[in-house]
Amino acid sequence: MSAVSSSKSQRRFLVVFNPTPQRLRKVRLKKLLDAIKATGDEWFLYATEQGLAANGAVLKTRLEGVTDLIVVGGDGTFNIAINSLPFDIKSKTLPFRVGLLPSGTGNDFARAWYGKDMNIDEIIDVLLDNHCQTLHLGECEMVQSTRLFHNVMGAGFDAMISKELEHKKTPFRSLSYLWSAIKYIPFYEEPECTYKSSHTKREFRNLLTAFCNSKYFGGGLPIAPMADASSARLDVISAGQMPLINKFKLIGKLVAGSHMSSPDIFTETLNKEAFAQIETEGLELEADGEFIGYSPCKVDVSDYHLALKAPR
Incomplete structure (x- = not known):
């Protein structure tokens, strides 16, 4: 048209x-x-x-x-x-x-x-x-393709939900996300994950690892309260394996925006010179709410940028 x-x-x-x-x-x-x-x-x-x-x-x-x-x-x-x-x-x-x-x-x-x-x-x-x-x-480089993202790119449970909701989008995205999280989290088996960045290396069972260029995902959930898309950085928010009761508590804290103080959360910041890699194969990946493929992948602040209309 x-x-x-x-x-x-x-x-x-x-x-x-x-x-x-x-x-x-x-x-x-x-x-x-x-x-x-x-x-x-x-x-x-x-x-x-x-x-x-x-x-x-x-x-x-x-x-x-x-x-x-x-x-x-x-x-x-x-x-x-x-x-x-x-x-x-x-x-x-x-x-x-x-x-x-x-x-x-x-x-x-x-x-x-x-x-x-x-x-x-x-x-x-x-x-x-x-x-x-x-x-x-942000930029996610996979084996056969590279994907730019403007909001949040995730690996693990978040990507699984994005894949589940891919053809089931409703006007109530946050409720769909929360309902899917509550429904699937008791049965989700955290895969082993090797995460390596310019600052650290971790081997853990991954519940969720999100690379955040902006604050919200899942229909308004404040995953990265300090993220700013006009700055050249990505905020990494990661949660590993934990008891089921802690997972439900974490969902509640995420809704309230109080999850950053949780001992179950790992955070770091990737600036323009830094990068992170998920070296493990087969973890589901999403970018801006869309399923994009599987790890391994390299994530960093992209050299690509654009002039986006903004309030004065």
Whole structure:
């Protein structure tokens, strides 16, 4: 699906959207397009496909003259976009401004980037402005592919839940995540894991290891309260094997945002020069709520970054 306005202007918007039928997304997409039309700027649409290669091939043909690319969708759609766009090899960035109109099931990244109190009209005002901040991306290098991520990349129980929810997305992402966590955690057998970073080496049974570029995952759970996507760092939050009662307590603390003080939690920060590796084979991996494959993998702050529309 595509459309082009007839008016000519200084800016040219490419609006990338998730075509999966959803009433809220349809309403927000129309509101965005009406706002762009009111400016007299040029615009056209692109509906994402499932495969990264298919999106990349089409998007490359539609980027000529684009000044602003707006993604309408959730974290998964934004992840598809950033992994499909042709970053410049030398500058490691994109030659246009990028914006996100949250219209997904979780919207975890948007919750942190815009703040929980900003409404959709205020966000559209941000998207029509030219003010941006640098969004530093994370990078997960696997055996056969590399995946950029903007929010949270995880290994273990979190990735298993993401795989379980892959085709069962509902408007109540946090409740779906919590229900799946409660349902599956009594039966989850923590796999052995060898974790090695620039700072430490650990051998443990992995319940969850998350590499956080931003604060929230699972539909609003504050996994990394101090994470900041505008800074070039990843906060690592990891939990090993523990008694079942401790797992349920940890879920409760995660909901309340008080898990960081738990003795069952390991944390460290990866700055621009640091990296971490999960050397064990076969651990499930997710990035921005989407299942992406299996370990081994190397995770670090990527050289790739972009100018993302942000509140002033």
